[in-house]
Amino acid sequence: MSTMTHSPSFTPKSIGLLVLFLAVVIGVGGLIGVNTAPGEWYAGLTKPPFNPPNWLFGPVWGILYIFIAIAGWRTFMTNPTGTGMKLWGGQMLLNWIWSPTWFTLHLLWPAFIVISAILALILLYIANRWNEDRISALLFVPYAAWVGFASVLNLSIAILN
Numbered sequence: 001m002s003t004m005t006h007s008p009s010f011t012p013k014s015i016g017l018l019v020l021f022l023a024v025v026i027g028v029g030g031l032i033g034v035n036t037a038p039g040e041w042y043a044g045l046t047k048p049p050f051n052p053p054n055w056l057f058g059p060v061w062g063i064l065y066i067f068i069a070i071a072g073w074r075t076f077m078t079n080p081t082g083t084g085m086k087l088w089g090g091q092m093l094l095n096w097i098w099s100p101t102w103f104t105l106h107l108l109w110p111a112f113i114v115i116s117a118i119l120a121l122i123l124l125y126i127a128n129r130w131n132e133d134r135i136s137a138l139l140f141v142p143y144a145a146w147v148g149f150a151s152v153l154n155l156s157i158a159i160l161n
Contacts, residue, residue, distance in 0.1 A: 014077060050153070126140045
């Protein structure tokens, strides 16, 4: 079993790309979060007893977006057109689609399909990066756990409503 033998070098170009990854992932994610914040519709839904308080989502996603951006940057630096990068890009696009599907369009079941696809791509990304870049794979483990929990929550709310 081999792990990545070298980390991305910290050249001005690579640091600029890291800043770009952080800015795009956090910026787009934050913008979507602000524009699709839970409102009266969400407050009126029947939720399972394990539903976390609304204030928890922002800090959790802030941390996860940092991890996602760093993993994406590391993957881009080693193989910008490889399978790992395609998996990363796919999960990121679906991640950004989920909130508008749920909070704006109020489509509970299609949102569940989207979040299930996100989770599948996250797990495939972890498997893809595991032997090539263990750090990137490990950065996605908390993300997988959160999206796994969010998938159960999404399904539960869809069933209850």
